[in-house]
Amino acid sequence: MTIDALRAHRVSDAWSVFDAVQAGPDGLNAFLSTDRTAVGNATGSLAGVPVAVKDNLATLHMPTTCGSKILDGYISPFEATAVRKLREAGAAIIGKTNMDEFAMGSSNENSAYGPVRNPVDRTRVPGGSSGGSAAAVASGVVRIALGSETGGSVRQPAAFCGIVGIKPTYGRVSRYGLVAYASSLDNVGVFGATVHEAALGLQVIAGHDRFDSTSANTLVPSLVPDLGTSDRPLTGLVVGKPREYFPASLDPRVAERCERALASLVALGAEVRDVSLPSTELAIPVYYIIAPAEASSNLARYDGVRYGHRAPAADLGTLYEQTRSQGFGAEVTRRILLGTYVLSAGYYDAYYKRAQAVRSLITQEFTQVFASGVHLLFTPTAPTTAFRLGEVSDPYEMYLSDIFTVTANLAGIPAMSLPVGRIDGLPVGGQFMAAPFDEATMLRAAAALERVLGAEAHQ
Amino acid sequence: MTNATATTTATSDWELVIGLEVHCQLKTRSKIFCGCHTSFGDAPNANTCPVCLGLPGALPVLNAHAVELATRASLALGCTVHETSVFARKNYFYPDLPKGYQISQFDRPLATEGAIVVGHDAAGIPRVIRVHRVHMEEDAGKSVHDRFADVSAIDLNRAGTPLVEIVSEPDIRSAEDAVSYARRLKQILEYAEVSDANMEEGSLRVDVNISVRRHGEQTLGTKTEIKNLNSFSAIERAVDIEFVRQCTVLAAGGIIEQQTMLYDDKRQQVRPARSKEGSHDYRYFPEPDLPPLRLSAEYIAAQGAALPELPPARRERFVAQYGLGLTEVEQLVVTRELADRFEAMAAAAGDARRAANWMLGPVLAAVNASGQPLSAHPVSPERLGALIRMEASGELSNTAARQLFTMLEQQDGDPLELARGAGLLQVRDDGALVGWIDEVLAENPAEAARFLSGEKKLQGVLVGLVMKKSKGAADPKKVNQLLGARAD
Numbered sequence: 001m002t003i004d005a006l007r008a009h010r011v012s013d014a015w016s017v018f019d020a021v022q023a024g025p026d027g028l029n030a031f032l033s034t035d036r037t038a039v040g041n042a043t044g045s046l047a048g049v050p051v052a053v054k055d056n057l058a059t060l061h062m063p064t065t066c067g068s069k070i071l072d073g074y075i076s077p078f079e080a081t082a083v084r085k086l087r088e089a090g091a092a093i094i095g096k097t098n099m100d101e102f103a104m105g106s107s108n109e110n111s112a113y114g115p116v117r118n119p120v121d122r123t124r125v126p127g128g129s130s131g132g133s134a135a136a137v138a139s140g141v142v143r144i145a146l147g148s149e150t151g152g153s154v155r156q157p158a159a160f161c162g163i164v165g166i167k168p169t170y171g172r173v174s175r176y177g178l179v180a181y182a183s184s185l186d187n188v189g190v191f192g193a194t195v196h197e198a199a200l201g202l203q204v205i206a207g208h209d210r211f212d213s214t215s216a217n218t219l220v221p222s223l224v225p226d227l228g229t230s231d232r233p234l235t236g237l238v239v240g241k242p243r244e245y246f247p248a249s250l251d252p253r254v255a256e257r258c259e260r261a262l263a264s265l266v267a268l269g270a271e272v273r274d275v276s277l278p279s280t281e282l283a284i285p286v287y288y289i290i291a292p293a294e295a296s297s298n299l300a301r302y303d304g305v306r307y308g309h310r311a312p313a314a315d316l317g318t319l320y321e322q323t324r325s326q327g328f329g330a331e332v333t334r335r336i337l338l339g340t341y342v343l344s345a346g347y348y349d350a351y352y353k354r355a356q357a358v359r360s361l362i363t364q365e366f367t368q369v370f371a372s373g374v375h376l377l378f379t380p381t382a383p384t385t386a387f388r389l390g391e392v393s394d395p396y397e398m399y400l401s402d403i404f405t406v407t408a409n410l411a412g413i414p415a416m417s418l419p420v421g422r423i424d425g426l427p428v429g430g431q432f433m434a435a436p437f438d439e440a441t442m443l444r445a446a447a448a449l450e451r452v453l454g455a456e457a458h459q
Numbered sequence: 460m461t462n463a464t465a466t467t468t469a470t471s472d473w474e475l476v477i478g479l480e481v482h483c484q485l486k487t488r489s490k491i492f493c494g495c496h497t498s499f500g501d502a503p504n505a506n507t508c509p510v511c512l513g514l515p516g517a518l519p520v521l522n523a524h525a526v527e528l529a530t531r532a533s534l535a536l537g538c539t540v541h542e543t544s545v546f547a548r549k550n551y552f553y554p555d556l557p558k559g560y561q562i563s564q565f566d567r568p569l570a571t572e573g574a575i576v577v578g579h580d581a582a583g584i585p586r587v588i589r590v591h592r593v594h595m596e597e598d599a600g601k602s603v604h605d606r607f608a609d610v611s612a613i614d615l616n617r618a619g620t621p622l623v624e625i626v627s628e629p630d631i632r633s634a635e636d637a638v639s640y641a642r643r644l645k646q647i648l649e650y651a652e653v654s655d656a657n658m659e660e661g662s663l664r665v666d667v668n669i670s671v672r673r674h675g676e677q678t679l680g681t682k683t684e685i686k687n688l689n690s691f692s693a694i695e696r697a698v699d700i701e702f703v704r705q706c707t708v709l710a711a712g713g714i715i716e717q718q719t720m721l722y723d724d725k726r727q728q729v730r731p732a733r734s735k736e737g738s739h740d741y742r743y744f745p746e747p748d749l750p751p752l753r754l755s756a757e758y759i760a761a762q763g764a765a766l767p768e769l770p771p772a773r774r775e776r777f778v779a780q781y782g783l784g785l786t787e788v789e790q791l792v793v794t795r796e797l798a799d800r801f802e803a804m805a806a807a808a809g810d811a812r813r814a815a816n817w818m819l820g821p822v823l824a825a826v827n828a829s830g831q832p833l834s835a836h837p838v839s840p841e842r843l844g845a846l847i848r849m850e851a852s853g854e855l856s857n858t859a860a861r862q863l864f865t866m867l868e869q870q871d872g873d874p875l876e877l878a879r880g881a882g883l884l885q886v887r888d889d890g891a892l893v894g895w896i897d898e899v900l901a902e903n904p905a906e907a908a909r910f911l912s913g914e915k916k917l918q919g920v921l922v923g924l925v926m927k928k929s930k931g932a933a934d935p936k937k938v939n940q941l942l943g944a945r946a947d
Contacts, residue, residue, distance in 0.1 A: 078514070301558045306557065343550070
């Protein structure tokens with residue numbers, strides 16, 4: 001049924017919705033560039049399906065700017081593996097979506113090309129950093145879009161926009177052509193209007209790629225869930241409810257939507273078990289050491305020497321300084337400085353090395369929980385619903401909006417968000433996390449939950 | 460510069476301490492993290508792709524052949540190759556460094572703890588320089604300052620070329636040993652066929668770390684680093700000049716500043732590199748785009764088995780098997796090709812002693828004079844072996860052997876046939892010799908009479924005349940015998 005909806009949504013429909021939602025001062029600003037000639041192929045699992053791609057995935061026919069001035073107008077001479085696979089599956093890549101600069105942000109207010117608006121409520125943020133892709137799906141321009149995740153940048157905007165977002169296992173989808181933010185945490189992720197559609201997109205882009213040394217050489221099973229007709233399709237499934245993700249301080253309305261989802265899982269035959277992941281509280285500090293450290297290195301190539309923005313300068317030092325000062329926005333600059341600091345001699349052991357040790361601890365805790373017979377974990381995706389544009393100005397407060405999502409990136413495990421209800425009309429996301437490479441179980445549970453929550457989740 | 464006496468006074472108080480860092484380009488067809496060619500001298504930026512240009516989104520994939528060669532190089536240097544090593548990022552800004560970092564190995568290198576013997580002392584005890592580590596890394600590109608007016612250009616053909624960096628312990632105590640170490644290192648890498656080790660093309664580049672301390676002191680002094688020395692003579696001169704400079708500074712109560720130096724061959728000068736920044740902070744951290752490099756014990760053993768006989772072993776064998784002296788052996792194993800050719804010659808000649816003399820004498824002289832490589836020399840080891848056999852058996856005189864050698868250089872053909880055709884074979888047949896003797900005695904009746912009546916000292920003159928008559932073909936020993944018999 002949902003796949004039929006996908007097939008019924010043609011490129012022409014995409015453009016009519018696009019024209020309606022993108023234009024004007026209150027437009028979504030979800031796209032940075034478009035390809036009006038894209039039609040896709042007649043064959044393949046996504047034949048003729050319009051798809052949007054986050055602007056940090058390299059494409060041949062449209063610029064790849066990463067939402068940054070420093071790459072304004074940059075057109076890549078090669079294509080990201082995930083994009084190539086979409087194209088080969090017949091998809092029409094209709095446009096590149098807006099994003100927080102270099103994928104750094106949790107609100108999509110950090111793009112050099114202006115903020116993206118949330119289609120559910122245009123005074124609010126769509127979440128970040130893949131907010132453009134989330135908005136493109138939530139507004140109905142497309143039903144599948146690619147995003148990227150470093151600390152929750154697919155799941156959090158999916159939650160804010162009321163759609164489905166998947167972060168696969170690290171290594172499941174090639175990062176070749178994904179402009180690096182923090183290499184050991186970055187993933188290409190997928191948005192779908194429904195679990196089925198997101199799964200279909202993931203099925204296309206998953207698999208080993210010899211151009212990415214961190215790509216897993218693991219067979220990709222069938223990921224598109226088939227629930228059959230059973231009333232209790234999750235019988236035998238053990239879902240862990242980690243207490244650290246339901247703190248006393250959690251907004252009771254968010255907690256309530258998640259509890260309802262957990263009750264539904266029980267109704268579907270699953271067993272819910274309380275579990276503990278004690279290192280969770282360390283995830284944000286660890287993330288904000290490791291991610292900026294890698295970012296400071298990954299972003300060193302934007303120096304004005306070979307491509308992108310170059311500031312006029314009389315000498316080399318000034319060229320670097322001016323190019324980078326002019327080209328990078330405040331958040332990117334903040335993280336480069338932070339990363340440079342934590343890697344510098346004398347601080348490496350105190351920060352980076354310790355962060356890696358804690359990261360191992362976090363990973364071990366997940367491994368232990370999954371080894372104890374728990375198949376999936378269920379948590380809120382984000383502590384709040386979408387906030388208003390400009391509402392959160394303190395960077396640290398902003399960082400906390402990823403509190404429930406960063407652990408999956410640190411541990412490299414698959415995770416996803418799906419709508420589990422609304423608060424004052426704003427979507428609430430529920431998150432599943434699974435053992436490495438067990439996306440199939442996660443997607444099956446999400447599809448079952450989606451089926452019973454159905455219209456309820458959208459109220 | 461200070462005068463010679465002052466220099467001697469200043470340096471005699473101090474001990475020279477040297478460590479070498481050698482960058483060696485591995486002999487792969489493609490780059491270390493992509494499929495681009497590594498060929499030298501192509502049009503600027505012809506051999507580049509998104510990966511070696513560090514374009515946004517590109518990722519490195521390790522070249523398996525580079526790992527093979529680096530492993531062999533490490534084993535050839537006597538190092539322990541580790542089953543797990545880790546690539547790291549070395550972060551710094553430079554226009555010819557496309558990613559803003561160099562992928563290298565840092566705290567977990569490919570191999571550690573090797574050794575190179577640089578020579579033997581008077582008692583025959585080997586002098587050993589320890590190899591601290593061998594690690595893999597990518598090369599940077601090249602800044603070109605003289606191609607366009609007012610602007611610098613960047614050529615990234617070299618970016619991503621696979622290198623091993625071989626770091627010695629600070630065990631070297633003289634410029635001569637620094638050169639010996641570099642020579643032997645180059646020799647081993649060439650033998651192992653892991654590198655062309657061509658210093659002119661930059662496939663072997665040497666950085667020298669130098670410090671001095673008072674004799675008997677254990678701690679190291681502040682070091683300076685002389686970068687990118689590209690010949691053995693440059694290493695020797697640069698070390699000598701820098702040693703004198705450091706001693707002079709210290710003797711005058713100054714202190715040595717830790718800095719990077721450049722050696723100017725034209726001006727015979729070592730001077731600080733232009734950038735006088737503080738110590739670099741490379742902010743190393745493990746390369747997240749590459750998993751740790753894991754090599755099985757079997758793999759490492761297989762790379763060791765693939766190594767040919769290396770110079771140290773070959774030296775020993777040559778001494779033992781052929782009974783040659785160390786000095787000669789040193790010259791014979793200088794390149795693998797020379798040693799191989801010598802062995803083929805020795806086998807064909809059945810006489811290693813003579814083969815060694817021929818190789819180190821006439822053959823190398825001819826090769827050097829021709830300006831061509833040894834491999835292009837037209838006299839094959841087999842033909843030279845035949846020549847040596849004839850010489851050894853007395854069929855050829857030394858002079859005739861030299862003449863035949865020249866002939867062999869100029870024309871093809873069987874050495875025996877050529878020698879016969881040119882009348883170079885010594886005539887030992889009594890009939891012919893007696894004929895010549897009779898003729899000489901007849902032509903010189905006065906001398907003949909004196910000789911026959913007992914004036915023995917004339918025998919030499921008469922032998923000379925017989926040799927002359929035979930155009931050098933007569934066997935002088937036999938002529939002597941026959942003539943001597945007449946006088947008795």
